[in-house]
Amino acid sequence: MNLPLNTIRSLAVAGILGALACASSAATTTALSIVSDGSWKSTATLQPGWFTPGFDDSGWSQARAPYPSPQPVSNLIAGTSAQRIWHDPLALSDGTNGAIETWYRRGFSLDLSSGAFVQFAHAIVFVDDDFEFYVNGNLVYTDVSGGFADVPHFIDFSSHLVNGNNVLAIHAVDGGLFGPYDRLYESLLVDAVVRTAGVVPEPSTVALLLAGFAGVAVAVKRRRADQA
Ligand SMILES: [Ca+2]
Ligand SMILES: [Ca+2]
Incomplete structure (x- = not known):
């Protein structure tokens, strides 16, 4: 699937915010x-x-x-x-x-x-x-x-x-x-x-955030490769 870069960024940010919300209310x-x-x-x-x-x-x-x-x-x-x-x-x-x-x-x-x-x-x-x-x-x-x-x-x-x-x-x-x-x-x-x-803080919060950022990096890299 070839999503626009802005959409990818929006989805990634929403995912990270969601992970933070889940972690802080655990x-x-x-x-x-x-x-x-x-x-x-x-x-x-x-x-x-x-x-x-x-x-x-x-x-x-x-x-x-x-x-x-x-x-x-x-x-x-x-x-x-x-x-x-x-x-x-x-x-x-x-x-x-x-x-x-x-x-x-x-x-x-x-x-x-x-x-x-x-x-x-x-x-x-x-x-x-x-x-x-x-x-x-x-x-x-x-x-x-x-x-x-x-x-x-x-x-x-x-x-x-x-x-x-x-x-x-x-x-x-x-x-x-x-x-x-x-x-x-x-x-x-x-x-x-x-x-x-x-x-209590979720021990996996940091891992979730890192996974979120890694996902953005991969998506952006793919998007750029597709555009090249
Ligand atoms: Ca009695
Ligand atoms: Ca009684």
């Missing part, structure tokens, strides 16, 4: 899954500042997971890897006679440097029976229904996350939040995801 996304399991720390003793990021939970237990329940988790959240948990370090409970008031913590790290940001952070929470949900020391959600253990609570905590270390902290009780009592079964179930995105 984004990477990372999804972090946080589910209730044996990695959560637990206690049945209220301690000052228990929900704050700087609190030392090294003296707490690992939560018991899975904690006994007659209802499979898959009945509540299809396909999840979350397990019911509760504070029960000696695994003595049959699911109905555990502590009536408990506290939990789960730390995780986010890289929000270099322009990265949180796209969304959602949690689905089931507690038998009531709970408070903290993120980095902020009370984000409270359930004071006094029962309804099979009702899901959807929590958006995207505005409470920070670069570096973060912590979810949950106060979960059997019975009512402001009056815990032994109300048959008790358990905590959490399935959360944090998705972050970052704009």
